[in-house]
Structure formats: C-alpha cells, structure tokens
Amino acid sequence: QKEVEQNSGPLSVPEGAIASLNCTYSDRVSQSFFWYRQYSGKSPELIMSIYSNGDKEDGRFTAQLNKASQYVSLLIRDSQPSDSATYLCAALRSFAGGTSYGKLTFGQGTILTVHP
Amino acid sequence: DTAVSQTPKYLVTQMGNDKSIKCEQNLGHDTMYWYKQDSKKFLKIMFSYNNKELIINETVPNRFSPKSPDKAHLNLHINSLELGDSAVYFCASSHVTPPSAEQFFGPGTRLTVL
Numbered sequence: 001q002k003e004v005e006q007n008s009g010p011l012s013v014p015e016g017a018i019a020s021l022n023c024t025y026s027d028r029v030s031q032s033f034f035w036y037r038q039y040s041g042k043s044p045e046l047i048m049s050i051y052s053n054g055d056k057e058d059g060r061f062t063a064q065l066n067k068a069s070q071y072v073s074l075l076i077r078d079s080q081p082s083d084s085a086t087y088l089c090a091a092l093r094s095f096a097g098g099t100s101y102g103k104l105t106f107g108q109g110t111i112l113t114v115h116p
Numbered sequence: 117d118t119a120v121s122q123t124p125k126y127l128v129t130q131m132g133n134d135k136s137i138k139c140e141q142n143l144g145h146d147t148m149y150w151y152k153q154d155s156k157k158f159l160k161i162m163f164s165y166n167n168k169e170l171i172i173n174e175t176v177p178n179r180f181s182p183k184s185p186d187k188a189h190l191n192l193h194i195n196s197l198e199l200g201d202s203a204v205y206f207c208a209s210s211h212v213t214p215p216s217a218e219q220f221f222g223p224g225t226r227l228t229v230l
Contacts, residue, residue: 034218036221043221044206086157102217103164103172106159
C-alpha cells in the first residue's frame with residue numbers, strides 16, 4: 001500500500017466548475033497535510049496546509065481533513081485554465097521529540113486540466 | 117529576493133563523472149531537504165538537515181553525499197554518476213515549528229546523465 005495515494009487522473013473539468021482532488025494516507029502518525037501545485041517544468045508551490053479535522057478555506061481553495069478516515073481533499077471552486085497543473089498531496093510525519101521537522105511523503109500527483 | 121535558490125538549473129554529464137548541486141535559502145529556516153523527482157513526477161525525500169545536522173537519510177546510494185556548511189546552505193555531491201540518476205533534484209527548506217513546518221522548494225536542477 002502506498003503511504004500517500006491520490007485519485008488517479010487526469011482530471012478534466014470545464015472552466016467555472018468545482019475540481020475535487022482526493023488523497024488517502026496510511027500512516028496514522030501523520031499530523032500535517034499539504035497540497036502543492038506544480039506546473040510543468042516548475043517546482044512544487046504550496047497552496048494549502050491543514051492540521052485539524054474539518055475544512056480550511058483560502059480563497060477559491062478548500063482543504064478538508066478527516067483523520068479517522070485518513071482522508072484529505074482539495075476543492076477548487078470556479079476553476080480557471082490557470083489552475084491546470086499537477087496537484088501533489090503530502091503528509092508530514094514528525095519525529096525526534098515532538099518537533100515538526102520530519103518526513104514529508106508525497107502522493108503520485110493528480111493532473112488537472114481546466115478547459116475553457 | 118529569491119527564497120530558495122539552486123545552481124545549476126541544468127546539468128548534463130557523462131556516466132562516471134562526479135558533480136555537485138548547490139542550494140541556498142534566505143528564509144531564515146533551520147531545516148533543509150533534498151528531493152528527487154523521477155520521470156513519472158514522483159517526488160521522494162533523500163536527505164534532511166536541521167541546523168547542519170543530518171536528520172533524515174533515506175535509502176540513497178552512498179554515491180550521494182549531502183553537505184551543509186551552515187544552516188542556509190545544503191549542497192549535494194554525486195559520485196560516479198549513473199544513468200538512473202537522471203532526474204530533477206529539488207532543494208527545500210522549512211522552519212521547525214509544530215504543527216506546521218511548511219516546506220518551500222527551490223526551482224530544481226535537471227540532471228541528465230548520458
């Protein structure tokens with residue numbers, strides 16, 4: 001079983017629609033979760049982080065975390081062609097005395113295409 | 117005012133050569149990382165340093181040797197390069213602040229081994 005698994009893509013949505021990206025993780029010790037966006041040929045860019053169960057909203061983005069189900073999701077409202085990219089889900093497992101430096105494990109990514 | 121920078125951006129070399137990639141961050145972070153992204157875009161941690169001390173060392177061949185002269189710099193030296201080392205290598209940095217520690221990535225170094 002992969003440590004972090006994302007819904008297989010590619011995902012294609014029309015402009016203005018809601019894009020839904022899903023991620024599950026296997027390590028229950030993971031405590032922080034991140035969504036990165038990566039355009040082709042560029043580096044991953046952090047767009048959302050979430051640490052507590054529930055929803056976290058930032059502009060058109062909403063991250064959802066359910067630790068009991070070991071499930072993280074990202075909703076993108078009013079999708080734009082500029083949102084077309086690969087979205088990477090990552091889980092952070094801390095170690096060494098409760099500090100937050102630890103191992104960030106990424107999923108395989110979901111390619112999102114928003115068509116006009 | 118680049119946050120995390122890497123040099124070089126592209127590196128093309130022959131099998132068996134030795135090469136280095138440099139990384140610098142000006143974010144004041146005390147933890148830095150090296151990641152490898154393969155041709156299938158899978159991003160995997162290789163090493164992590166906290167304040168010049170190695171804290172993560174994944175199962176990476178010992179041909180790869182990281183070095184951190186200070187907490188703002190983390191370099192990666194690769195000996196005896198192999199075809200399978202071709203990938204994009206990303207440097208990243210973060211604070212050590214529970215529970216966050218968001219990691220910020222450099223622009224990447226595309227290594228091609230011929």
